[in-house]
Amino acid sequence: MSGSTRRIRGDAHGKPVPQYFNPVADAYEYLEGADGAAKMMAEEGKIADLATLKTFLEVLGTTADADSLNTMIGLLKNLKGKDFATQTTLAAALAELTAIKDTDGIKKIVDALPAGTNEIGEVVISGDETLPSSAPVTGIKTLIPGVAAEIFAGVSRKANRVAMMIRNLSKYSEGFRLRFGESSITDEKGFVLEPQSVVVLEFNPKIATPIYAIPETNTVQVEVYEV
Amino acid sequence: MKKTITAQKVSKSGDALEQLKRTASIQIDFSGEGVGLLAETSVGGGEEEALKYAPVFERDLRENYKELFPQEEPKEPIEEVGEKI
Numbered sequence: 001m002s003g004s005t006r007r008i009r010g011d012a013h014g015k016p017v018p019q020y021f022n023p024v025a026d027a028y029e030y031l032e033g034a035d036g037a038a039k040m041m042a043e044e045g046k047i048a049d050l051a052t053l054k055t056f057l058e059v060l061g062t063t064a065d066a067d068s069l070n071t072m073i074g075l076l077k078n079l080k081g082k083d084f085a086t087q088t089t090l091a092a093a094l095a096e097l098t099a100i101k102d103t104d105g106i107k108k109i110v111d112a113l114p115a116g117t118n119e120i121g122e123v124v125i126s127g128d129e130t131l132p133s134s135a136p137v138t139g140i141k142t143l144i145p146g147v148a149a150e151i152f153a154g155v156s157r158k159a160n161r162v163a164m165m166i167r168n169l170s171k172y173s174e175g176f177r178l179r180f181g182e183s184s185i186t187d188e189k190g191f192v193l194e195p196q197s198v199v200v201l202e203f204n205p206k207i208a209t210p211i212y213a214i215p216e217t218n219t220v221q222v223e224v225y226e227v
Numbered sequence: 228m229k230k231t232i233t234a235q236k237v238s239k240s241g242d243a244l245e246q247l248k249r250t251a252s253i254q255i256d257f258s259g260e261g262v263g264l265l266a267e268t269s270v271g272g273g274e275e276e277a278l279k280y281a282p283v284f285e286r287d288l289r290e291n292y293k294e295l296f297p298q299e300e301p302k303e304p305i306e307e308v309g310e311k312i
Binding site: 139140141142144146147148149150152154155156182183184185210212214 | 247248249250264265266267268269270271272276279280283284286287288290291292
């Protein structure tokens with residue numbers, strides 16, 4: 001039915017009063033209000049007062065809100081600024097994690113470190129190959145003029161050695177110097193080791209590094225310590 | 228005792244640095260003397276330098292590992308026969 005088929009409401013004297021037609025009730029109803037204004041109908045048929053609407057609006061915020069504000073718009077702006085992975089990226093990440101999980105523990109890192117300093121800091125690992133892992137070897141070596149001989153303490157260069165100490169056993173009174181370095185050293189070329197001086201050389205145990213020595217003038221003996 | 232000297236071969240077309248860094252190796256095996264000692268070293272240069280150094284290397288090994296080599300027994304003093312005048 002429509003309002004044209006119903007009677008409007010009247011006051012105590014039968015005069016028409018402010019009213020509205022309610023199609024659900026199929027009748028005119030009095031328009032009510034307060035504080036000098038009629039009540040307004042909101043969507044869903046709820047009557048909302050301005051205080052409630054104000055609260056709603058405050059929670060919602062304004063388009064000028066910064067993404068740090070705790071309003072709905074602020075939070076949405078904050079979310080919009082996030083770098084969210086796509087579903088494809090997440091699926092790829094899941095596949096990687098699953099592959100790692102399906103391995104018996106994380107056993108290996110196959111990728112080389114990128115170029116750069118890659119400074120890790122001081123790390124000491126049990127079984128570290130840069131630390132001595134076997135008993136030292138000591139010995140005396142005789143060096144003769146004109147021959148650059150390899151220096152070591154035992155029967156041959158100690159395998160995986162990490163350090164070698166050489167002492168020139170020539171007396172101060174003799175003053176026989178020697179030179180050490182690569183195989184091409186001569187009595188004029190090479191690092192000088194004065195009488196009674198000691199030099200400590202450190203090595204990468206994974207790289208065999210022969211060291212040669214040659215006296216400058218006379219036969220000289222050296223004391224060698226390898227570890 | 229067996230001494231083996233192996234000089235590094237450098238091709239004629241090799242550069243000067245390669246020629247300069249050549250080495251010769253010396254191997255000494257004392258098993259012929261009943262001593263299980265095999266030693267190896269190298270010298271800068273070629274066979275000539277290796278031949279010169281080999282006896283020195285051998286002497287050092289005998290000194291550094293003298294406990295492995297049989298020691299010569301000290302000779303007993305020969306008693307003189309007859310009365311001293």
